[in-house]
Amino acid sequence: xxxxxxxxxxxxxxxxxxxxxxxxxxxxxxxxxxxxxxxxxxxxxxxxxxxxxxxxxxxxxxxxxxxxxxxxxxxxxxxxxxxxxxxxxxxxxxxxxxxxxxxx
Amino acid sequence: xxxxxxxxxxxxxxxxxxxxxxxxxxxxxxxxxxxxxxxxxxxxxxxxxxxxxxxxxxxxxxxxxxxxxxxxxxxxxxxxxxxxxxxxxxxxxxxxxxxxxxxxxxxxxxxxxxxxxxxxxxxxxxxxxxxxx
Numbered sequence: 001x002x003x004x005x006x007x008x009x010x011x012x013x014x015x016x017x018x019x020x021x022x023x024x025x026x027x028x029x030x031x032x033x034x035x036x037x038x039x040x041x042x043x044x045x046x047x048x049x050x051x052x053x054x055x056x057x058x059x060x061x062x063x064x065x066x067x068x069x070x071x072x073x074x075x076x077x078x079x080x081x082x083x084x085x086x087x088x089x090x091x092x093x094x095x096x097x098x099x100x101x102x103x104x
Numbered sequence: 105x106x107x108x109x110x111x112x113x114x115x116x117x118x119x120x121x122x123x124x125x126x127x128x129x130x131x132x133x134x135x136x137x138x139x140x141x142x143x144x145x146x147x148x149x150x151x152x153x154x155x156x157x158x159x160x161x162x163x164x165x166x167x168x169x170x171x172x173x174x175x176x177x178x179x180x181x182x183x184x185x186x187x188x189x190x191x192x193x194x195x196x197x198x199x200x201x202x203x204x205x206x207x208x209x210x211x212x213x214x215x216x217x218x219x220x221x222x223x224x225x226x227x228x229x230x231x232x233x234x235x236x237x
Contacts, residue, residue, distance in 0.1 A: 008124055014136010019211055030136055039233050083196025 008043060022052075024059070042076055055085075055094075064098075128146075130165055144175070159192070164199045178208065187221075 005081060010026040020035040024044045025037030032038065054069040057077040059061035065071060067085035075093030075094050083100040125143055128134065132148035143158035146166045153172040156161065160175035162168060166182030173184070177192035180200040188194055190208035198216035207221040215218055 003127065003129030004132050004148075005125065005127045007140065007144070009142035009154075009158075010126045010144060011138035012134060012136055012138050014138075017133040018129070018148075018219060019131030022132070026126070026140065035131075051166065091167075 007043075016048075018052075040077075049081075130163075160190075162200075164197075173204075 070087035073094040146165040170186035181197035181223040193210035194208035
C-alpha cells in the first residue's frame, strides 16, 4: 500500500517530488520525481516527465520517462515520450509512441 | 452493427472513481497548484495553492505554504502559512501551527495550537444578540 495516492478527482499542476511510492489515479501536469515506484492507473493522466524506480502504467502518460528499474506498459496504457529504463515490457493493447533506451 | 461495434471499442475516458482517498504522504513535496473535487489528506509538504471541493486534512508533520487554501471542512494538525477559506468548519488541532486568516462556518482551536491571524466565522447570532454592525 503506497502512502501517496493522487486520487481520481485531484489535479496537480507543478512539481511532485516523492521519497516513497506514488499511485496516480488523477491528473499531474508538470514533473513527477519519485525515489521509489510509480503506478499510473487506468484513467489517470500524467503530462509530465516522470523519473523514479519501478513503474507501471495503465493510464495516459505524456512525457519522458526515466526509471532506474523496469517500466511496464499494461494493456490500455497510452504513453507518448521517450522511455529510458533497464527493462521494459509493453503489453498487448498498450499504445506507445517514442524511443526506448535500455542503455545497452 | 459493425459501426456500433467500432465506436464502442473506442478509447472511452475513464470515469472518475471515488475508490481510494487522495493522500499526499509524508515523503512527498509538491510545488504547484492542487485542485480537485474530492477529499484530500496532506501529510507532506506543499508550496502552492490548494483548492478542493471536499474536506482537507493537514496531518501532523505536514507543511503548507499557500496563498489560497479552499475546501469544505478543514482540519489542521500540521503547519500552515496562508489564508484558509472553508465552506464548512475549520478545526485546529493541538499540534497545529497556523499563520493566516481563517474563514469558515465554525472555527475551533484546540489547546496547544499556535495561531496568528484573523478569524471570520459565518454563524447565526443567538436571538437577543443584535448584529454588531
